[in-house]
Amino acid sequence: MTQSPFRSRPMALLFLSPLILLTALFFYWPVAEAIRWSFFLEQPFGGESTFVGFANFRRVLSDPEFWKSLKLTGIFMVTASVPAVLVPLMLAMAADRGLRTSRIARNVLVWPKGVAGASIGVIFGFIFNPFVGILTPLNQLWPGIWSPGTDGVDAFITLIVANLWNGIPFNFVILLAGLQALPDTYAKAAALDGAGPWRQALDIRLPLLAPQLFFVLVLEFTESIINAFGLIDTMTRGGPGGATTLLVYKIYADGFKGYDLSGASTQTVLLMIFVLLIAAAQFLLMERRVKYER
């Protein structure tokens, strides 16, 4: 069916090798190491390590802190991903129409992609500062109502907003490209039949956009689990009172601040399993409804 552009297999492998090498070095090898360490009690500076079988897993799985941060991870995954897909979807639908500013908007909306997560964290830290940020007037009316430094829910909201801002550009580009690839004959036919813009959007453009929507949703779900790290480290450091200690940050804190290499590795393995399960569930439940053929 599809024909390989390369005549010989070795040639293909040669071109692939840099990528395979990088992936092996920065993904497969650390993963293998994490799995190995999860069965040992590993001393921070090397030295003696003790094989403990599944003891690390038993300890982590019976630790309420682990389940608390896994729950927070799940909450963040849903509350952060859904707006990070819906908002770009609205923006893309708006920019897809032939409005006067849509050309400019298409450019401007991509820019945030160039900003690193840590930088976004620093910027939003200022924006949401209770004393000098945009919500300061709220505090003047009702003192203490906005306090991300001490209130866990407020801190969680700042993370969600920062993650949304970070997620807009990529999702916007994908969704806009999907929309622009739709043949306008469908829309014209629908218009002839008397369908208004809303009906066209809901019954024609959205179903036809399903492959792209599925794609960004899967990516956003898995990314929100991992990529929140940069935001957390710069904005909340897992606080206040552990309210934003998602599993990815807990792994960092346990491993790098607590020198608990075994516990951190064990949780890394569990987090990988969690991500795989989420992705598998999405494919099983949702992909059946996605029609790639148009």
Next chain:
Amino acid sequence: MRFLTPLAALAMTTAAHATDIEFWYGNTGSNEKAILAACEAFNASQDQDRVSCVGQGSYEAGMQKAIAAYRAGNHPVLIQFFDAGTLDLMLSGAVIPVSEVMPDAPWDSYIPGARAYYETADGKLFSQPYNSSTLLFYTNKAMLAEAGIEKTPETWEEVIAAARTLKEAGVSCPFATDINAWRQIEQFAARHGVPIATQSNGYDGLDAEYVIDQGIVAQHMNNLADWHEEGLVRFDAETKAAKYNAAFSAGECAMIEGSSGGYGSFAEALGADAITVTLPPMYQGQTRHNTFVGGASLWLMKGHDEAEVKAAQNFLDYLRTPEAQLEFTAATGYLPVTQSALDLLESSGRADAPEFATAGPGMETLGAPGNADTRGIRLGFYVQFRDIFAEETQRAYNGDITMDEALANSVRRGNELLRRFEATYAAN
């Protein structure tokens, strides 16, 4: 710099063979400048050894990088590590005790409070105390005077009475602190002569257990929560400056309990005459014991050749000279911790100079009589316990749980860390 001459002469008598070594440190700001100045002065004082001093951004980052570097085999010979990592390093097998490498150095000159923190129960000194600080009490004179408070508070009862007066006078932040265990329980328990964990804070065995949920420590933590509720005590995030010490520098908060190492920046911001620096407050009727030495010390790492270790020793010898210590103290507010440095300070007639303002109260609180529980903290995975303590007490201040629940949780989670530490090092 007259004190450089004898060292320079010493350097010339030894074989002229330049050894380059690296030294990693974690401080930033004015303290970093003082460290770099000491490195330059050492390099200028002789041409046998060259030390290049590399900043790591923070104590924690320094420790993380040291672990990674040691595992990869490209660690430097000399590293500054912070107080909380002491036991992790002692058992790491990655360091050589300084008293073993340099048995003839004048270790006895170190004041007991500074030495005990880095010493094993059988008298082996693991690291050389460097930037030594302790907890002190600071007030903003003008803010207190404006509220009609003439006497600097000395007890917690007086501190809180003053805080009420300040609050009534319209001061939004009477007393500021943070939720760091160093301030809230370590220094508090030490000067009140009680432990935070059994086995004398772990000095007598790895099977220690936390006891911060009982006695005067628990009482104090509950008081802090009540005073916070009353609006007398503010924590980092509740100040405009977002950090208790910056809030003091900005004139937002009237009183703080803070490290002696912070004096330099407070004096710079407010003026040395505008602040008081005194012993940290006690509860009435309690006997004052010594506070712990905080800050960091210098560790010799394994895996380097003789010449490099020798060069590191020369640098340590230089930093230990009374002259170098006073130079560093004057620039930072850290304390001189050898008797010889204190003698030099006395004889030089500079003891009353503003740049040595912390030396008086600092030495008084470090030199107060001690007991078995005031030698130091010898608990495993202690850095992580500090985070757990901060997380749990933060929830109590927010009203999510009671302070007693927060302390019970800290003890439970802390003891799990201690048991795992015990198991991790059981093979040694």
